[in-house]
Amino acid sequence: MRFVAVAAAALLFFGCDQSVQDRGAAEDPAGATTSSTSVEATLRRGYEIPIPSIEYWESSTTPKFVYEMRFDPSLEPGGRPRLHRNGWAKAYYANGSIEREGAYRYDASLNRSERVGTWTYYEDDGSVARIEQRGGPAIWTGPDQRIPPPERPEP
Secondary structure, three states: OHHHHHHHHHHHHHHHOOOHHHHHEEEOOOOOEEEOOOHHHHOOEOOOEOEEEEEEOOOOOOEEEEEEEEEEOOOOOOOOOEEEEEEEEEEEOOOOOEEEEEEEEEEOOOOEEEEEEEEEEEOOOOOEEEEEEOOOOOOOOOOOOOOOOOOOOOO
């Protein structure tokens, strides 16, 4: 099962690795090229737009983890970006009820994703067990939230 998830992530990685400059211009049916200045036109899947990922309980169709992944720039010169948990996440008990939900943010200095912001933990019957404030700069408060592209220096 994990091989399938890794293969799917690799496929998404190679299929989504496009620059903002390639997305900034759009062609109209008449063949003219128009420049789009809207934020939506510069958002890229896997960068500012999250890629959903689901892991299942062994031998089951019940989700175990549902989380958003985003590419993060490589710290090495010429290196390729890597996918990390970076956005909204949920974990489930084997019976299908929610265990916890909150946001992850990738920290390049630690080379791992950390829980940030508000995390809610549930009992297996669905009642709230506790709510934690994990600190950190959480920018996601729900699933599929898009963020503006990072500021780019002008050439």
